[in-house]
Structure formats: C-alpha cells, structure tokens
Amino acid sequence: MKPFTLICILIIACLTSCHVEQYVSVPVDYAPKFTFGRDSTTIVLVNRVNFDSLKINNKRKLGVLKGGAYSAMAAAAKQLRFLPGINTINLADSGNFVVSTDSIKQLAANNKARYVLTLDKFAADISEELVDNNSVYSTVVNTNFTLYESNGIYFKKLNGKASDFHSEEPYQGFIVSLLFHPTVKGNGDAISNSARNAALDALKDYLPYSITNNRPLYTDDDNLQSAVLQIQAGKFDKAFQILNPIIDGPDKKLASHAAYNLAVVYEAQGDIEAALDVAKVSDQKQPNNYAKTIIAELEKE
Template sequence: MKTLLIICALAALGLASCSVDYQLTVPVNYAPKLELGHDEIKVVVVNRFTVDSVANKNKRKRNVLKGGSYSAIAMAAKQLDMLPHIQTTVLADSANLSADTTPVKKLAEKYGANYVLTLDSLSADIPMELVDSTEVYTTVVNVKFTLYESNGNYFKILRGKAKDYHSESRYYGILAALIVHPTVKGNGQAISQSAGNAAIDAIKDYLPSTLTNQRPLYADNDSLKAAINHMVAKRYHEAFKILNPIIEGPDPKLASHAAYDLAVLYEAQGDIEEALKAAKLSNEKQQNFRANAIIPSLEQE
C-alpha cells in the first residue's frame, strides 16, 4: 500500500512538472527621442581623432585603433542614412585614416550639409573578469562624437560605449592569465565590431528602437489554449472571436483571464490604447496580478 502511495505521489509530481507556461513575444517599437529635422537633411561624417597621439606607440595597436575608428564612423553614417530624409557623406579614408582639421562651417558649406558629425576620440581594451574559476574576456570600446550644426557654433557631444563578449578560458592563476590575455593589437576584428556598436550607442537617441516583451498568458481551458495558438500564429481575428465571448461570460475569473490575454493580443498588434482598455477590463472582471503588472508598461508605451 505504501509503495502504491509513493508511486501515485511521484506521478502527481511528474504531471505538475509537465505543466506548460504559455508566453507570447511582443516587440514594441519606439520612435527616436531626438530628430535632426523633417525636411531633407545632409550629414557629413569626418574623423578628428588623431590615432598617432595615443600614449601607446605600438604600430599594430595604432592600426587596430584606426580600423576601429573607421568602423565607428562608417556605422554612425550607415545608421543615420537609414533614417527617412537623411543622407550622409563619409569624409574618411579607411586605408589612411587621418584627422580632418577643416573648420566645421567650411565643411558644411562645401558639401551643402545641415550637420557635421565628428569622431573625436576612441579607446579600446580587453579586460578580464573572473567568474567561477573562469576567465571571461570582453572587448570594451568607448567613443566620443560631436554633432555640429552647419554654422559650427551649436553642437552636442555624443558618447557611446560597447562591451561585447570576446572569449573565456579556465583560470590557472595570475601568471597564466597574463600569458593568455588577449590584446587589443591582436584583435582588430573584434575591436572594429565593438567600435561599430559603440557608435550606435552614441547616436541611439536619434535612432528608432525595439523592446521585446515576454508576456505570460492564461490557458485555463481548451478555449483559451486555442486562442493562444491563433495569437502565436498571428491569426489575431480568430483569437478575438474566441476571447470576446469568454469575457462576456458568467465566470468572472475566466473573463478576467481572457481580457488579459486580449490585452496582450492588442499589444502584439501595436494597438496600445485598446490593450490598456482590455487590461483594465481584466481588473474590473476580477483583480488580476498580471493585468496590474502590464498596465504601467502599456502606459509607458
């Protein structure tokens, strides 16, 4: 009899462990925080960073910093060029990167530019962090740009930083770590990639962004599960036809859960106003902790 009870208990635990958590990935798109203008805008991107002035005179490291500088300039120009009504011109040579000391106003006049974006400095390092007897290395790049208006008088300093995973190895002590520690001069490709990411970070306020939310869903019965399957397949109208009658039904708990799922449906469609209404309706049917959690998020969107 005891054996049977143990088997039953284990079976119950097994069923509990097989329960499925239903979620929907909801991307939320945000407009840029700042704009350069609504008309046709021309931006000239130049280098003002004198790589040869860095304290380390190692030629290989200087070449890596030059490559990273050009990658930062090219990435900044590429990202801005993807925006509506903006055209960029890069005045930098990847083969022989030198500092352009031409006055901003003169550059703007020569190329008919509304703005001049200058790269002023770039630094790179590959630090090590010890995590549970493992050496974890990251490429860290800092950049500083300045965005000038065409008159050269008004400007905004733009700083960016990237910290990207590089590699890892087992820690055998400080001396061994010094021997295997990757160097900037030997990792040009990694530095250039992080320099591009740092440039994106510097101009991020001028770029659109996307935040991905993982929204949990209620799947109390087969009807809600069917609605979720339609939502995952982006058949939102079919999901709505299932959820709406449940919301209007007699069971307040089920109605609350269906209204919450409907809020997530509307958010996935980008209709934040209706999503907020559905989330509040969920609480009206019955207090719902998931609805309480999603409402502030929707209000910020």
C-alpha cells in the same frame, strides 16, 4: 472502487480542469525615437579624435585604435544611410585618420549638409573577469559622438558602448591569464567589430529596431482558450472580439486574465500605448504577475 478506475477518473478530471500554460512569440517593431525630418537630408561625418595627443608609443596599438575609430564612423554612416531620405558623407581618412579642424558651420556649408556628426572620443580595451577561477575576456569599446545642426550652435551628445565576448575558450587559471592576457594591439578585428556595435549603440535613438517577446497567455476558460488559438494564428481581430466583452464581466479573475491576453494582442499589433493601458486594467481587476511583468517591460520600451 478499483485502483485502475480511480486513476482513469483522476486523469480525465485533470484533462478537463487543468490547463497547460501556453506562450506566443510577439515580434515588435519600433520606429526611431528621433528623426532627421521628412525632407532629403545630408549628414557629414568628421573625426575629432586626436590620437597623437595620447602619446601612444606602440605603433601597432595606435593603428588598431585608429582602425577601430574609423570602423565606428563607417558603421554610423552606413546605418544612417538606411534611413529614408538620408545621405551621408564620411570625411574620415581610413589611412591616416587625421583630425578635422574646420568649423561645424563650414563643414556643413562645404558639403551642403543639414547635420554634422563628429567622433570626439574613442577608447578600447580588453577586460578580464574571473569565472570559476578561469579568465574570461571581453572586448570593450566606448564611442563619444556629437550631432550638430548646420549652424554649429545646437547639438546633442550621443555616447555608445559595446562589450563583446572575446575568447571562445577561457584561459585556465590565474597565472596563465597573467601571461596570456590578450592585448588591444593584437586584436584589431575584435576591436573594430566592437567599435561598430558601439557606434550603433550611440545612434540607437535614431534607428528602428525589433524585439521578440515570449508572452505567456491565460487559458483557464473556454473563451480564453479560443482567444489564445486566434492569437497564435495571428487572427487578432477575432481574438479581440472574444476578449473585449469579458473584460467588463462580473468575474474579476476572468476579466483580469482577458485584459492581460488583450494586452498581448495590442503588443503584437505594435500598439504599445494600448497594450500598456489594458495591462494596467488587468492588474487593477485582479493583481497578477503576468500583468506586472508586461507593464514593467512596456514602460521601458
């Protein structure tokens, strides 16, 4: 057999027997874990952070911390207002940022609020990490909120943290980093930005969010390949019609791969519970890394 003929045969064999791994991007929208009820609800926000007790002598630094704390409260009020039926009243003073001393019950009654959200602690710093002998900085903010019911008795702690990359370019060398370490007092905008992110982190269980998973798909069979084309086209009903009968078939490997692909279909439709159940079936039929990965990620979500 001539070498050229042999090469052609090998190429044709590869095209007919090998498959190219394919992926699909799966955007998933998640509802909040907790809600404030279906009726119209007012949440009043108050400051309980007493910066004066910290005895910070540098007025510029004190102003940056107060500005960051106010940014955290303003971000919390804004995001909560995006929720259906939620109205917020932010009682924090952006100028002096004084401490509210009224009782929770009184604050709720005065503002006809069902909930009172207090900012109890606020801390900000710029941390340093050495990467390849260069100093890389991050703006780190911690916020501690408490969400009270109007009676002042029942409450829930809501703690948030944000760590954001600070400098566009690292400071070169250890000695230079000692001389030019950025300070809180000189980075008000960065502190306020991280404060807003920390507030959103504190409220994450009450806010909807979206993620996009890039899922690999099995295509080692004509039926699986057909289902993949339907998944990529967003025709999930047709993909289900192809995949579902295969799961109970005699070929364990094919059944496992079909179950995994179907788990991706359910995830794309937002049915996380069904996706997790079918992914477990996939791993039971025949253990595989795709199923193990999606199971671990779905259980976290």
